[in-house]
Amino acid sequence: MKIKFIYKIIPIPIFYTNKLPQCVAGASYGPWIKIREYYEDDKPLLKHELTHSKQWYRLFILHGLLYRISKKWRFKSEVEAYAVQASCYSGEELLDKIELYSEFISSERYNLGVTTQHAYCCLINYINNYLNGDIGVIEDYS
Numbered sequence: 100m101k102i103k104f105i106y107k108i109i110p111i112p113i114f115y116t117n118k119l120p121q122c123v124a125g126a127s128y129g130p131w132i133k134i135r136e137y138y139e140d141d142k143p144l145l146k147h148e149l150t151h152s153k154q155w156y157r158l159f160i161l162h163g164l165l166y167r168i169s170k171k172w173r174f175k176s177e178v179e180a181y182a183v184q185a186s187c188y189s190g191e192e193l194l195d196k197i198e199l200y201s202e203f204i205s206s207e208r209y210n211l212g213v214t215t216q217h218a219y220c221c222l223i224n225y226i227n228n229y230l231n232g233d234i235g236v237i238e239d240y241s
């Protein structure tokens with residue numbers, strides 16, 4: 100178990116365990132996180148899950164509820180988390196990760212009803228606007 104801090108002061112315990120649903124590498128439960136043991140050194144994954152913990156602390160229990168009932172909310176939450184995760188990479192690797200994460204976001208797993216292209220555009224847009232920027236111009240995806 101490790102402790103990481105979000106917003107500099109809020110401690111988040113990280114439990115490394117294989118007690119997770121199949122095919123899940125990590126999961127944020129809000130105030131704590133579980134990461135599959137195999138991924139213990141995967142910092143981008145940890146940042147993804149810490150982003151979900153931040154989302155939880157922004158709204159407390161309401162985030163979990165909205166995440167379950169609203170596809171729009173779940174989409175926004177995952178785009179933010181995957182954008183943070185992708186931003187751990189640079190150059191070609193960054194673009195490869197954005198493609199991969201777009202496929203994840205648009206997969207059955209999240210049941211969001213969005214295309215891979217839409218997820219890709221939103222990820223690029225998020226990174227350009229809120230994170231390190233400079234990936235390039237992206238077409239209108241509305």
Ligand SMILES: [Zn+2]
Nearest residue numbers: 147151177180
């Ligand atoms: Zn996520």
